[in-house]
Amino acid sequence: MLPNINIQVNPNTHLKDPNSSELGRNIIAKSIDMIDELGFEHFNFRKLSKEIKSSEASIYRYFTSKQKLLLYLTGWYWGWMEYKLTLKVANIASPEERLIRAITLLTGLVEEGSNFAHISEARLQKIVIAESSKAYLNKEVDSENEFGVFADYKRLVGTVSDILLEIDSTYKYPHMLISTVIEGSHLQRHFSKHLPKLTDIDKNEDLITPFYVELVCKAICIK
Template structure:
């Protein structure tokens, strides 16, 4: 993975930023420390003023890259889903058996995240925690329909479409592939959240992983589909 990704850039919708943070050392520091700070204090308490102090720069320098913290969250979540998609494509590329490919895809989407040294300024482990805790805040807004039309969520939707195609490879007659695929992606985040905070309402723990749960759920669903009387 490391050598495959060395020269790869995760593409993020350009409307999420005013200046591409990947284009400068300051921009990369903004991304690095925004992840660390949001992970530490939460998105609601996060401000550009606090971020400016962390990077040793004026608050105004952050505004040169991002219009507001909502756009920054859109950027971070888009980058995360782009990274997951890239990881998924590489992980499933040489797998021919549809069920094995689907199992591997679910594993990539639902497994605990480890830091990827290919992107030195981004801590994927902490970014994963941010997405689990904060991603819904990027779309539970009055502007979601307009932002969706403008393509802000294209990478997220493309990832779900990939998973949908794997589901249809296993059972082309299954009637609800998009709903099942989006349930896996959203549900994996939710199960990780429950595992950390509401342990009494999930069966996922140190022995039973979200990956195991969703593989069982999806494959059982696809195996049983069409067999109802």
């Protein structure tokens, strides 16, 4: 079931909306596959252009660099998460329940679906887990930020923080807690695959979401 919506991404991430053409959608679809497979460092526009049987120059007409493409993909992911969050908490009266649903969504694994023809949501999540921090851990972060490219992420953190403040308006660290949970859960997923000594694994069940749900509940004293 395709939702009849499309996720708006900050136009400063791209020269031309990749959603507006077949080539653009191809760039997105195949770049998700390739970044997932090669890793962001080994991915480049020359390889991508060969895969989609286009040219490097054509891709550069959509994105001025692969960093901008990463900003587009992560922006899309956060926009999509915000949309899913809105659905998940709609009509739920209890802020505690809404908060738990939010944390569960933000820390959980995306199951593959086909809500968007050209975007593999599960693969996109793998990219966000492994690569998204490279979008802000660099010297360009301030100038990019001025152009609003992190707005989707900041808004999502704000939205969840507001739920938390409904429960306890005196809590001093709402944004720290939520961004710690989101980024932490990504790291734990990476560690569980590659550096298991840095995490706690049970082969029968996912401990990452339960850990963060418990952490948040204890932090704001929900029993």
